[in-house]
Amino acid sequence: MTCSPHPATFRLLDAYVGWDQQEAYGIVGFDAPAGLRLAHRGADPEGPTRDRLLPWFPDPRLAPGCGPCGWYLLVPGERRLLRRDGCGGAFTPLWPPDRGPGPPHRPVSVAARGHRLAVVESGRVLVWRREGEQLAGVIPAERPRWAALGPGDEVLVACQGSTDLRRFDSTGGFRGVLRTGVPGEIIGLRTGPERTVWLLTDDGGRLGVHRGGHGRPFRPVTADELAAALPPSTLTSADGNGFCLGEKGPEGPETSCFTWQGRPRDPAPSATDVYETGGSYLTALIDSGISRCRWHRVRVDADVPAGTAVAAEIVVSEDGRYDESDWQLPAPGAADFLVDQPPGRFIRLRLRLSGDGGSTPVVRRIRLDFPRVTSADLLPPAFREDPAADDFTERFLSLFDATLAQLDRVIERYPSLLDPAGVPDRALPWLAGLLGLSFEAGWDARTRRALLAAAPELYRRRGTPWALREAVRIVFGVTPVVDELAVDRRWAWLRQAVGAFGAEWEQGGEGEQGQEPGPGPGRETGPGQGLGAVRLFGRSASRFRVGGTALGAAPLRAFGTPDSDPFTAHAHRFRLLLPAGSADETALRRLVERQAPAHTVGSVRTGGAGFVVGSRSTVGVDTAFVPLPVPVLGGAHPVRLGRDGVLRPGPRGLRRGVGVGVVSAVGMHTQVS
Known part of the structure; x- marks a missing residue:
């Protein structure tokens, strides 16, 4: 309800306020901010499903290699490792029969990263470099199941029956144990940017995705967070007969399907039974606190894809008792309708979702307005003497009231469009145009919002060293030195x-x-x-x-x-x-x-290889600033006039000692020894 001291005028049903759930069948998402949706088929109605996670956690026999079309395929029954390099090509043996290390011994899974390759066998993990041309090391392990290749020549190994990850280098050197503490069993493992580690777990049929890393605890994440952080592979589906890859062909996107032996096959029909085809949800009695309240309006905020439908039914009563025939059934597809019920203190809502199995509607929020207040209240009493005419007048004027209310909300929210922290990402360039700012294509939304927030102060102090340093700090995250x-x-x-x-x-x-x-x-x-x-x-x-x-x-x-x-x-x-x-x-x-x-004329200089005082050298310990030897004309090492020596002292006499940054420059008047 509203949080103001005035009487409540509406009631919200969503994940933040609560759905007042009494009964639910085939619908999930009561705690999800995204809203209600149809449940997934299978043991885990909340999801995500294994098919949805395939692009990030493929079958253990598959591993994406170099390029968008590079793949490795392990054939355990035939003890072969196949590789596919180009789009539209077939799988070929990684090692020709006349050379190579021989067939894998009881292979379990395969992993790849760049030009490195790891094959998990029974009791060991083989790590290869140069796409299988050079054996880097053999890692002994007890019942290894999964392997992942991380940055810095690191190899992570997950063993059966344990949720801890063992860390090695490519040569087999042990680096320690990474304890995850995740529930269930690890059935997928991969690494991401910034040394992150992603796990797919199975806890009694319930799938979960977890993210963590070195020095960071593992926590559950959603499939949307996974998709935002890691790019998906081209794997689109996998079943007992084979798998399919979605690739770019000469005439547009195309699908290539293969058997688990690497031979091409016809594309399999796509599965359409991802979601339940129907579900319902019934609220408890919602109390308005007003005796004989005239409930006004019901608004459903939902996304309804093609092939799906959303229907909201209501019933109003004074004491909570009603018959099945008392339910008000709105027109099909109506997401905003007036309450056509006798006055009553309580209201109950029943929501029905339906779909074709391949997609689901999503209901984000439901709003119930009460009591009925329309512009008919401003009319003279003579227009409201006839109850039938009065009801028609209220319903008729409600159409205009709803349109005007939407315009009023837009006007009320207009000042928020000038708030860099509150506008959507797509509105940031428009807001920057009002302030005369231009964005680079590579700047993310956070950088753009920070520039917009700092624009007044940057304009006020434009042309000063502070403004230049602040602009560079916001965009690049480092404070420069203005010389x-x-x-x-x-x-x-x-x-x-x-x-x-x-x-x-x-x-x-x-x-x-x-x-x-x-x-x-x-x-x-x-x-x-x-x-x-x-x-x-x-x-x-x-x-x-x-x-x-x-x-x-x-x-x-x-x-x-x-x-x-x-x-x-x-x-x-x-x-x-x-x-x-x-x-x-x-x-x-x-x-x-x-x-x-x-x-002014500005230049940019970034650091590089060279002598840095205070970084790796300590003056007086491993380095010393001393004057050059006394220059002598002639000899084995003659000096050059104007650089290595002077013919007579300057106006201040001979220089004695060294002052860093005052009269000396490294390499001119001093030497490092």
Whole structure:
């Protein structure tokens, strides 16, 4: 019912509020958020069925190989292992008769992943590389039943009578035991991305799918969760006579069927007895709390595929007693109808589902409105004097009331369309268009919602390092370092000092040999900084100039005009630094181009192989920063001027020691030993 302090005006029947179930036959899903449906045939009415899980957990004799059409087929009776590579092809022996390891000894099941292959035999598991050309190892096991090949050369083995998984490498080395704690017996095993492990169990005829992994407990999951996490194979059906594969042919989808010996056969007719063909559900007496209540409307929210039907029947009574002839039967297929019953405090609903066995209707929710309130209540009393006419007027105006109510609900929900967390995934591009955002094709819904939620703050601080870092963090999940190259130019610093040096800010005046002039006559001293107090552009320090720069104190550049260096070398330029493999560089560059200010030039740099302080090396233990040996002209290892040595000391004298990130660069002034 409604949770407001006002009197209740409707009653819901669903998995969240409850279905008020009294009797049910052939219908399941009373606790499922998806809704009610017809039960599955067989020992497990709740499902899922074994046929539905075949694409993910095939028969133990089958294993998908490389490519969409690659399959391995184990023939236990003939002790052969067959392989099929291309679409439309036949199964051929994996090992020719004239070479190979010989037939399998009491084969049980087969598993494959990429170019690795595992054959489970009685008492051991054989692991092959290069699609059966190289034997990697033999794993001894007691009554092995299933095997799965995981990432990192890992092999998982499930033995009969145990729900624990034994871990090995391909050579047979034991790695430990993975305890699952799942009920029943494991009848299917496979691995997935992010080192996940998926199990199919049989607990007294009830099938269950469980997901877990290393450091993660196993928990039950639904078939829909399995389908969303793992891509299905092309296996469509399997029975005692063989199996069928659904593949892409030259003229569209086609089905290829084979016997369990690998020979082609005609497609078998598809099974149509997956679900029950009929079921019913009866509620208990639903109390309105109003004496002689006039129940108004019944609405059924359901999906009704072709070949299925849903029918809702109701009866109203004041004391809970009624006859079978009192039931109101709506028109066939009616999912929204008025209650045409005498007033009464209680109502009871009977739901009937029917199908063809191959599909089922799904009822998500049923809503019962009471008491009857229509726009006829706004009419003058003269229009309601005749009871028969009054009843017709109410039913007639209810048609318009229902249409207007739907429009009112759309208007009420319109503000929620601007909520990134509440709109459907398909509405996210539309919402982004309102905000002027564009999405990459590879971004998932979670990334798009996060960008939409952060859009106001990103727009407010657009063009700042924070906005660029935040955009990269949302899209790629890693916070980059924004390196503004302007802070590296030696000729653009406003230095702080207790006694500020005067500066000769004259055209071409820089002092002798690029030295900074000290205090002297006619120059102001004292705390402070600003134009005229410090040098903004030391041209001799940014580019080598004959007659003004000390040897080795500035780089040599043979391009551009020296006078424009302060504006072209580093101004308005930045660099984005990220760890190696953390983002797609092409997509990252596109994002940087869109987020960077128009007057700037940005570049992207990701880490790679090289020297990293603090990762695998410790300064003072296995490495040391030391000055280069004293350079000597000539000899067995002559130095190069301007790089390995200087002819005379700079304005600050000889450099003593090493300061990382201050005056030294690894490979220039230092060596790692």
